[in-house]
Amino acid sequence: RKFLKHLPSRSLGSVCDYYHIDLENAHRAYDDAKATYEVFLNLKKEFYNLYPEEFIPKPMMWKPKKQEPITIKQKNYLKSLLRMQKKEIELDHLTKSEASRFIDQLLKEIRKAQ
Structure with missing residues (x-):
């Protein structure tokens, strides 16, 4: 500003x-x-x-967010995206943020293939 x-x-x-x-x-x-x-x-x-x-660098006032497990909605959406690409991957170990990144990655791959 x-x-x-x-x-x-x-x-x-x-x-x-x-x-x-x-x-x-x-x-x-x-x-x-x-x-x-x-x-x-x-x-x-x-x-x-x-x-x-x-x-001049200043100290950060930040605490990392707690890692939350993948949501059911994310898991179901990922399963449908993986089915479209004929892939099978274990999803239970993913965090919410990892699942979001994976969704973005799969959508990008699908768009490229079209």
Whole structure:
């Protein structure tokens, strides 16, 4: 907000557009984190000389989320996607976030095959 006041929105998508950063799978943790890192590098390149204090690392105030097991809905959806691809994989060991990533991966594979 401090650096890009002229932008009507400073959402990740808007800032990525401004810096021509590819945000392929918005709202997926890995892709958002990668895009955020690229935004940071661009901001640092553009503003470090003016505001070096803003780029000094600070301690994180963060606690990891508890890992939750795959939901029944995710499991059923994954089973149907795997059936479409004629694959059989054990799903009980997956966490909710792993299941979400796996769903995204399978959907991407299915779209490519079409």
